[in-house]
Amino acid sequence: MARKPGRRRGIGAIALLVLGVALIGGPIAFMLSSFTATHQSGDSMRPTVMPGDLILLRKDPTEVRRGDVVIYDSGEWGMQGPILGRVVAVGGDRISYALGNATLTLNGQPLDEPYVNGAPGDGGVPFDVEVPKDRVFILGDNRGNAADSRFHQDTNKGTLPESAVTGVEEGQGSPISMGFGLALFAGICLLPVAVGLGISARVVRRRKPVPAAVRP
Numbered sequence: 001m002a003r004k005p006g007r008r009r010g011i012g013a014i015a016l017l018v019l020g021v022a023l024i025g026g027p028i029a030f031m032l033s034s035f036t037a038t039h040q041s042g043d044s045m046r047p048t049v050m051p052g053d054l055i056l057l058r059k060d061p062t063e064v065r066r067g068d069v070v071i072y073d074s075g076e077w078g079m080q081g082p083i084l085g086r087v088v089a090v091g092g093d094r095i096s097y098a099l100g101n102a103t104l105t106l107n108g109q110p111l112d113e114p115y116v117n118g119a120p121g122d123g124g125v126p127f128d129v130e131v132p133k134d135r136v137f138i139l140g141d142n143r144g145n146a147a148d149s150r151f152h153q154d155t156n157k158g159t160l161p162e163s164a165v166t167g168v169e170e171g172q173g174s175p176i177s178m179g180f181g182l183a184l185f186a187g188i189c190l191l192p193v194a195v196g197l198g199i200s201a202r203v204v205r206r207r208k209p210v211p212a213a214v215r216p
Helices: 007-034 175-206
Strands: 035-039 054-059 069-073 082-090 094-097 127-130 135-139 165-169
Touching (some): 007 175, 054 069, 082 094
Antiparallel strands (some): 035 054, 069 165
């Protein structure tokens, strides 16, 4: 049985179309279920996150690490609304600052904080905290204008439970972000190729066969 003209092109077009849709739809569905986006309204994280910046956050993180930029529930401090901050110490760490020091001290060593706006001790609040297990100590990068762990030392030494962290920032250069970006780009590129193959297959199918020359 003879194959219809353009059949292979048609099959190829359908395969590329399905693959392209999967590469676009898969990452989008995962992003919607696992990530959330929010705008920063204050300047407590300046200059890392400026007012009005859109931040991509991984929801319900299984691990919170030192240096993570997080959004957290400050209800334990009697405050309202989620707040953006940076985890500077986790369970088992000792974090401290004495007035006049150039840096914070983490586990007996100076803490390098290139992200801080101004001096690490801006705000003038000394502290010396041993962070309990499964809790975190959170500060804003803009130390002179951040209502963070330093101002709530009368409540669990200013620490919050890890469960209070509801999202961790997923930077644009992270492997997940780059992987999703590549998948979306590949899917978008495949769609016009699939459409082109489909049109080509349809044209071939509609083309009338040229009658064979009759020999005398």
